[in-house]
Amino acid sequence: MRYLVAVLALLAATAGPLRAGTVHDVLDWSEIDGWSQDDLDEAMRVFLETCGDLRDPDWRAVCRVGKTGAAEGLDGDTYFRAFFRPVLIEDGAEMLFTGYYEPELRGSRVQTPFYRYPLYRLPPEAAEGSFASRAEIEELGLLDGRGLEIAWLSDPVDVYFLQVQGSGRIRLTDGTALRVGYAGKNGHSYRSVGKELIRRGDMEPHKVSASAIRQWVRERGDEGRRALHHNPSYVFFREVNEVPWSRGPLGAMNRSLTAMRSVAIDPDIVKLGAPVWIEKDGAEPMRRLMVAQDTGAAIKGAQRADIFFGTGESAGRKAGTIRDGGRMVVLLPIQRAYSLATGL
Template sequence: MMRRLAAALTLVLGLTPAAWSSDATHTILRWDDLNGWAEDDHGAALDTFLNTCRDMRDPDWAALCRAAKVQTNARAFFELFFRPVMIEDGKRTLFTGYFEPELRGSRYRGGPYQYPLYRLPEEAKDGPWLSRAAIEASGALDGRGLEIAWIDDPVDVFFLQIQGSGRVKLDDGSALRVGYGGKNGHEYRSIGQELVRRGEYEAHQVSAQVIRNWVRRNGEEGRELLQHNPSFVFFREVSKVPWDKGPLGAMNRSITQMRSIAVDPKYVTLGTPVWIEKGGRDPLKRLMIAQDTGSAIKGAQRADIFYGTGTKAGLRAGRIKDGGRMITLMPIQRAYAMAGQI
């Protein structure tokens, strides 16, 4: 019955598969149910929405994008055309943070620059390929001219693969930016959770910096820990993104520091405004735009907050592991349809 209803809604209302999931509940809230809504900078959120709404092909979203371009009151725009909807799948809310790393590298191998960033090989394009451990043990990528750059730290390369994009300052004074180019088809496996399983740390102690330090302290055992994650990410050089803009997200547009989040597109359509109420040591109540995805971002109440570029952003992002709630802003007719009120 739920599948037939989903199909009917898709046909009648033009709902994309990402906007419908039969294992989730949808509850419409009032605007005054959103803690801190009135105090936010809605104009900043609207600017971020405009950066990607032009790429949303569905007619409803295209109409909203046209309306957004002529708005003089951003808060009124969101309140007039959207309704806040709580989407829940029975899992607890989890907010984490991510950032765009800056690495040191060279176009050529030599000296400290021994760890490559690879382009996607042909044989990895059509489905599951070699695991991380198999790639490193077999030398399957050696001598094929797939190297974009050589980096001075293997741990930085690993975390760049998790982040999916980054900037490289080259030894000749120039720089380049790389973006996600594909993967080997293996599911991401958390090495932080593996450290907890081994009894090295308690769950609340694990952060990106803690993992970095452990790997660097433990030599060969540290290298083997990285291989616990079989997923291996390949890159492409991104030359058309201005240096002062954020990296490209899943919508192939620059994402915005502290206004863009990565979500699970099974539950939230990319480009959608999402209100977040993050708890923890550094609480955050803010209207964000869902402009990215991630292999570890699974669930209706799961989001990764983009904290910006560089070391400071990385330190902030690495500390985030907080609860709270996230509320999706949906076009009015869709909101009532999803909540079963039409």
């Protein structure tokens, strides 16, 4: 009880304005399916790793009390139930869960006949605003000869999907390795290649997945590569050498992601750093508490989330099959939860 008294005394901030078209409903804990079956202590540890970066007074309060309580043996179930309320945020769109991962690829620091598709650093003019489209960059060679290449890969499809994932590990021909992370983009909106292939009749909706798109593009050579130009968005990278190889890639909070505990959300609706309860349906249902530690160009809407599955080929296979419905519930500090629900 003293934890509750302490945090309520610190909750001075009210929630910001509601986003147009969204509805916030505070749920009872009994409405959370599978809550008691999850490892809530692990979820609490992941939340506490990044909650110190949250600047709002109510979030800082629950973070501070959580860290103090954890040091004194406070368990995850008691912590979240005492200081948060589950809030269902809806905007009229159905829930869609997808998955993403950190690829591990082979590459070279120098261009060779085999490794000839570059990963580029962010050019200064792209950082200032809208830049050339994917087709223009790749077909016209606008960045050739400028020394912006970080590394070279053997497959343009690998370059494309590395950009979609936003980060990756590359094992180099000289025996060393490097990690790349998101540095910026060209200012064009993301467009789904999968949806375009469905529209054109090249792929059936129930067969669309990352692996299916990879195979389709590779089998068609130049025609396949041109199909990727439907997505004009182009991602630039930076080397990320400060993150230990044993940790996950950096997410939007510039902190390492945790496999099966980190999720990408729409930050215009869900607070980056907030705990979110996942009720994913489909062939492999998932009920677990995650933390909103990342974002993505295609992740837009109140009921939209991208689950981080980890690093490497196995994680990629699992992530590429996820396209499921269900429900996502955001855990908010008590005062913020009720303020949003009442529109205060």
